[in-house]
Amino acid sequence: MSAAPAAGANMSVDLDLYQDIVLEHKRAPRNFGPLPGATHRAEGTNPQCGDQISVALRIEQDRIADVRFQGQGCAICMASTSLMTEAIKGVPTDAAMQLQTRFRGVLTGTDEPDAAYLGKLISLAGVARYPSRIKCALLGWHALGHALQSPLPGSDNLAVPTL
Amino acid sequence: MGEMHATALTLAPLRSLLRAKFPILAQHINGQPLVYLDNAATTQMPLAVLDAMRQFDTTTRANIHRGVHTLSQRATDAFENARETVKRFVGATQAHELVFTSGTTEALNLVAQGLSNRLDGRVGAIGPGDEIIVSGLEHHANLVPWQQAARRSGATVRILLPDAQGQLHIDDLARLLSPRTRVFAITAGANASGERPPFEALLALARAAGAITVLDAAQAVAHSALQMDTLACDFMAFSAHKMYGPMGMGALVGRRAALERLTPLRFGGDMVQSVSYKDAVFAELPARLEGGTPNVSGVVGMAAAAGFIKSIGQHAIEAHLADLRQHTVRGLQQIDGVTVMSAQTRMSAIISFVVQGVHPHDIGTLLDARGIAVRSGYHCAQPLLDYLGTGPTTRASLAIYNTHDEVEQLLDGVAHAIGVLR
Numbered sequence: 001m002s003a004a005p006a007a008g009a010n011m012s013v014d015l016d017l018y019q020d021i022v023l024e025h026k027r028a029p030r031n032f033g034p035l036p037g038a039t040h041r042a043e044g045t046n047p048q049c050g051d052q053i054s055v056a057l058r059i060e061q062d063r064i065a066d067v068r069f070q071g072q073g074c075a076i077c078m079a080s081t082s083l084m085t086e087a088i089k090g091v092p093t094d095a096a097m098q099l100q101t102r103f104r105g106v107l108t109g110t111d112e113p114d115a116a117y118l119g120k121l122i123s124l125a126g127v128a129r130y131p132s133r134i135k136c137a138l139l140g141w142h143a144l145g146h147a148l149q150s151p152l153p154g155s156d157n158l159a160v161p162t163l
Numbered sequence: 164m165g166e167m168h169a170t171a172l173t174l175a176p177l178r179s180l181l182r183a184k185f186p187i188l189a190q191h192i193n194g195q196p197l198v199y200l201d202n203a204a205t206t207q208m209p210l211a212v213l214d215a216m217r218q219f220d221t222t223t224r225a226n227i228h229r230g231v232h233t234l235s236q237r238a239t240d241a242f243e244n245a246r247e248t249v250k251r252f253v254g255a256t257q258a259h260e261l262v263f264t265s266g267t268t269e270a271l272n273l274v275a276q277g278l279s280n281r282l283d284g285r286v287g288a289i290g291p292g293d294e295i296i297v298s299g300l301e302h303h304a305n306l307v308p309w310q311q312a313a314r315r316s317g318a319t320v321r322i323l324l325p326d327a328q329g330q331l332h333i334d335d336l337a338r339l340l341s342p343r344t345r346v347f348a349i350t351a352g353a354n355a356s357g358e359r360p361p362f363e364a365l366l367a368l369a370r371a372a373g374a375i376t377v378l379d380a381a382q383a384v385a386h387s388a389l390q391m392d393t394l395a396c397d398f399m400a401f402s403a404h405k406m407y408g409p410m411g412m413g414a415l416v417g418r419r420a421a422l423e424r425l426t427p428l429r430f431g432g433d434m435v436q437s438v439s440y441k442d443a444v445f446a447e448l449p450a451r452l453e454g455g456t457p458n459v460s461g462v463v464g465m466a467a468a469a470g471f472i473k474s475i476g477q478h479a480i481e482a483h484l485a486d487l488r489q490h491t492v493r494g495l496q497q498i499d500g501v502t503v504m505s506a507q508t509r510m511s512a513i514i515s516f517v518v519q520g521v522h523p524h525d526i527g528t529l530l531d532a533r534g535i536a537v538r539s540g541y542h543c544a545q546p547l548l549d550y551l552g553t554g555p556t557t558r559a560s561l562a563i564y565n566t567h568d569e570v571e572q573l574l575d576g577v578a579h580a581i582g583v584l585r
Contacts, residue, residue, distance in 0.1 A: 013193075013532035014583055018525075023584070049524060049540040049555040050548075072554075074522035075584055136524060 016126045017133070018075065021083075026075040031085035035068035042146030044139045049074070051136070053081055055143040062093050069143070074136050080124055081140025087121060093148055100141050107134050175566075181475075182564045184209040195534030198569045203354055203382060203513050203560030204538055205404045208464070212408055215467035216460045226456055228433060242459050245466035246449070252469035253380075253399065253416050254390030260422050262452045263462050266413035267381040268304040269428070270400035271348075273415055273452060274377055275308035277425030278346065279316040288375065288424050291317030293345040296369070298331055299324040299550060300353035300360060303543040305379040309348060318345065322546075323365075329353070329505050329551055331360040333368060340372040347374040351389060352382035355544035355556065357488075357513030358505040359383075367395040375421060381405050385562070386484055386512060388477040397421035403461065407562075408468030412461035415452075422448050429454035480563050484512045487561050487570055494574040498581065504553065512561040515542070518577075521584045523557040529580035535573055 035041075035056035043054045051073035058066040067085045072078075084103075088096040105111030106118070106125055113125035127137040182188050185207045190197050199207065219241055225234035227242045250261045264270040278288040289295065295309050299322045306320075313320045321339055325331050336347075347369035351362050366376045378399045380389050385406040391399060398421060403412035415422075427434055427445065434454035436444040445451045472480065491514045495501045500519040505511065518526065523539030530537055538558045541548055548554060559573055 013529060017528065018583055026584070047541075049522075050545065051522075051555075074524040076525070077522075130528060133524065133528060 013130075017130060019123045019126075021120060021123045022075065022079040025079035025082040029069075029078050029082040031068050031082065031089065033068050033070060035066060037066075038068075038152060040147045040151050042143050042150045043071075044143035044146070046073075046077075046135055046139055048135075051077055051139060053077065053140045053143050055081070055085075055140060055147045057144075057147050059093060064088050064091055064093060064096055069140060073139060076124070076127060076133055076136040077139050080127075080137040081143075083121055083124065084140050084144060087119060088144070096144070097148060100145050103141060104138060107137055178564070178566055182566075184211070185564055186210065186213075188564060192534040192536070193532050195532075198533075198535040198572050200559040200561065200565065200569065200573060201536045201538050202385075202562040202565075203405070203542075203558065205410065206385060206407045206562050207564070208407055208409065208468070209471050211471050212464050212467045216409065216464040219460045219463045224460065227459055228450075238459060241463055242457070245462045248466035249414055249469050250416065252473065253384075253401075254388075254392045255416050256392045258419055259391050259416055260419050260448045261414055261416040262422070262449045263457055263465075264400075264413045264415055265411050265458070266402040266404070267379060267400045268413075270398075270413055270415035271304050271377070271379060272308045273425060273428045274398050274400070274417075275312040276315075276428055277452075278375065279312035279318070280426040282426040287316055287426065289313075289316045289318050289345050292343060293318040294341060294343045295320050295346040295348070296323055296336070296339050296344055296374070297347075298322070298349040298360065298365075300329070300331065300350055300356065300358055300547055301348070301544065302350065302354050302379065302381070303545070304381075305348055305350060305377075306546065309346070323349070324550065325358070325547075327551070328507075329356045329358045329547075331358075331365065333361065333364055336365050336368055340369065340374070342373075344369070344372055344374045346377060348377040348379070350379040350382065351384075351387065352511055352513070353505070353544070353547070354382050354513065355515060355542040355547050355558070356504040356551070357508055357511040357515050357558075359508045359511045363394060370395040370397075375424075382511075382513065385472065386477060386480040387510070391416055391418075403465035403468055406465075406468050407471055409458075409461045409464040412458055412465050414465070419448060422452065425452060427452055427454060431455050475563060481510055483563060484561050485510055487565055487567065488512065488514060490567055490570045491559060491561075491573065494570065495577065498574070498578050500581065500585075501577070502553075504551075504556065513558060514560070515556045515558045517553050517556050518581055521581055523555050525584050526557045526577060526580045529583060530573070530576045533572065533576045533579075535576050537573070 038056035039059045040057040045052045053071040055069045069081050106113045107128050115122045187207050223237045225238040227239040297309050349362050370376050376397045378396045380399050380401040384401040398417040400415050404410040431454040434451050436446045492503050492506050495503050502517050504515040527539035540555045
């Protein structure tokens, strides 16, 4: 499948965009809630609908030891953020940042979706065909990008991770 | 779902004749016939409007005013005739004048900035300590300009808040009015909720208290016969593209005496009487507030749109839209978990609703897959939706060409979307 063919008449949005795994993560988001002992945190907001996602990280020795998110959003936003937390937990910060860049590239059509690299995140590749929804899928990822650069005052890990 | 509507059957042939006048409607979106229910954002244009603009651009186009050549005179006549048509459409009298703008937003900015900017040492009509009352139902375009006007002039904005159902009350306005009230600004139809406030009575009360009264008629002018000669209204703003006319076109109609108080928004050509290297004397109304070359074919299209509405008649349009709205509201209320805003409102073309646990963007995308165009989000009225606690909504909005069959498709689509997403 190429990066962004036009949404065709025979392309069912139910199957294309709202895949079972996406709906399942929307109904039961993983890593949802406050993160005690967070060292980094940032928020993302979509001004058109007021959706807001806050991503908190606990970074230990340049590794994301734990991640949680809070907030509200549409199914695409919640599922994308939930899948993101699964993908980056326990991962070195530079690898998380790489994944963020790559995932953004897939959704904005500059990168080919690579199932081996993206894992479960491939289920969101179809969002690229719905330009008005790309922002929804990237809201949590933007918050992640900012969180990696936003150490909380008073945390043990004040240094911005080397990316 | 829903009952058969007798009017749907009897009017069906007429409706399809009417729909044939809107070429854009005859297309498929995502493999399905287009069901266009985003009319509060923009209505579509009938052939009468498209033809009028094409006729002007292919036979009469030239810059207006001051030209001594024939084509310029014809273009000027087309422009000024269009002004008279649109003035008649909104019941303007000798005591009124109409200024063309790029839309409602520019018209409201012209009023808010025009009342608060200083010119030639003259202080603006709004000064330090004054109060501007704005209804809590407003589109950002009838709130943010007033916030800025208050900031510029040292005045205060006070909000006429709705009750928990989103309704405004006369008594609440009576309590807010004071000798310091300089302006009262309100919508004729709330774009985010579909509420139809008692604006006639509210405007009358505010005027009796000495306030300059401003009506945002953007969401009403396509179906309600708003008449300046009967409303207690100093300024009324509206857009062509929400009344079957072109985009980027609108008007501010006002009492002459009120328009005289406005500082121009744009200085330059066409709005001056004489100019020296040091200074300028401004032209009379309406030219004084219309600096620069206007969108003349847009003005011609706007007048044609007014003619189109008149040819059907506002009473007939209102009856059809009220019928469709009731059909939509009743159908949505039968779907589990759906709450319709301002459900009790009769005359409104807007149905705004929320679904428990389901986000409007997801509903919007799933409806689009069926060719149904609605809008989702804050609808440029974030304070209202935050205040009422609904958050973003899904909004379906109606026009004269919509049908009961389309309403049924919307209801099926919403039920399907909820089934997928829950």
